[in-house]
Amino acid sequence: xxxxxxxxxxxxxxxxxxxxxxxxxxxxxxxxxxxxxxxxxxxxxxxxxxxxxxxxxxxxxxxxxxxxxxxxxx
Numbered sequence: 001x002x003x004x005x006x007x008x009x010x011x012x013x014x015x016x017x018x019x020x021x022x023x024x025x026x027x028x029x030x031x032x033x034x035x036x037x038x039x040x041x042x043x044x045x046x047x048x049x050x051x052x053x054x055x056x057x058x059x060x061x062x063x064x065x066x067x068x069x070x071x072x073x074x
Contacts, residue, residue, distance in 0.1 A: 007021045
């Protein structure tokens with residue numbers, strides 16, 4: 001799967017996935033959503049982000065969750 005809006009560059013944010021290389025980590029965006037922020041409020045607070053950035057960040061998280069298996073001890 002390819003992502004056009006999620007980029008990884010070792011010189012930006014320590015190589016963490018960012019939104020379009022803007023020094024805005026995908027994890028930060030996902031954290032805002034998980035904390036209850038709405039896409040509308042995020043776009044208002046960060047006007048350089050676009051609706052499609054949020055959509056692709058969620059797709060990226062879904063892709064990673066599907067690929068990564070974590071075993072929990074009982």
